[in-house]
Amino acid sequence: MSTTIAQLRHFIALADSGSFTRAADSTRRSQDAFSRSIAMLEAHLGAALVERSGHRNALTPIGRTVLEHARQVVAQADELHQVVRHHVSGEAGSVRLGMTATPHALLGRRLLHMAAGHAGHMRLQLSGGPQAQQIQALRDRALDALVMDLRSLPGAHADLEVHTLAELPTGVLVRPGHPLAQRHPVRFADLTEFAVACTGMSAATGRLLVQRLGLQAHPDTLITLGSESVADLLDVVSHTDAVYLGIVAPAAPLLAQGRLVALDIPTQGLQSHIAWVQRVARAPNPVLDGIRGQVQAWLGEAGSIEQAAELPA
Structure with a gap:
């Protein structure tokens, strides 16, 4: 008897749901067939993987270790099937x-x-x-x-x-009529006068800014408008006195239309x-x-x- 991919899939379903009933339903097996599959897996491995106590089904310490390996084995099997399907049928x-x-x-x-x-x-x-x-x-x-x-x-x-x-390249962008658009050059300290919009910074970039410009450039102090949506940040900057700090490429259409301009401020070393x-x-x-x-x-x-x-x- 050997461990099968199906048994590992059943074990993963049990670990994820915490319930034999829900796991059996999700794998489209009867409860008896599902329970036999888990029992056969435990028998082959020679270890109890699940602590069965009433309605509570917690993984044993070895069960948690087996779960990590089971996820890898099942994922690799899925990757293999996908590669074969691509070669055979073009899928x-x-x-x-x-x-x-x-x-x-x-x-x-x-x-x-x-x-x-x-x-x-x-x-x-x-x-x-x-x-x-x-x-x-x-x-x-x-x-x-x-x-x-x-x-x-x-x-x-x-x-x-x-x-x-x-x-x-990274830059600092504002609307054309922004007060900072008239200053040449602009200092990073000037940005603190306005809301600074940014998706966030890596710790390495944050340290670089602090080394160059002091604590006022720390991301926690500098960034006041944060979002994972670059489009939302650029929209706010194009309609208010907020300042965009980040990669310039997503703003290319707005720059070409004249709705945003780049400030005269050095950003060497801040490339992404x-x-x-x-x-x-x-x-x-x-x-x-x-x-x-x-x-x-x-x-x-x-x-x-x-x-x-x-x-x-």
Whole structure:
């Protein structure tokens, strides 16, 4: 007798629901068949994975360890099947990308259009949220890849494969009639007179600003309007005296229309390095590799200073 992928799927369903009844329903098994599957898994592994106490079904310590491995094994099996389907029938399968705010603003719509027109009926899921949660979701195989600021990636990531895609210039933008638009040059200290809109900063960028400009440049002090929606931030800045601080590329249409202008303020060293992050242990996926290539090409276009904005030196 050997452990099967089906048994591991049943065990994961039980761990996620905490109930034999709910897990049996979610896997479309009778309760008797589901219970036998879990019992067979425990017999093969030679260890109790679940503490059965009335209606409470908690994992044992070894059960929690088995769960981590079960998720990896099942995810790898799913990746293998997806690759085979792609080669045999051309089916693109499912791709789950995590994206931080600015990459999402630059790429989200284009990726969705690409997936909608894909001949292989690609299923594409774009996810946002806190970067730490996205990195953990990648490690847990809930995501296939991340597109994020390289500076936000933790220092120790031996289990992750990182590819730098592009360097995008950062700037400070305001509406044309803004009081700061008449000052040359503008100091970072001048920004504190107004609401500063930003998607957020990596700890490394925050430290760099504080080293250069003092505590008034600490993100907790400097940033007063925060959102994961770059479009919302740019809209506020184009209609008020708020100041946008961040990657310039998403604002290219507003700059071209004259609805925003770049301030004469130095931002050397604040460029954002966008990276593609995947797990080291993964099945080859030509569809995902193709998406990475397309994303890099789009970011290369966005990284052009001439296209993004005429930034001050």
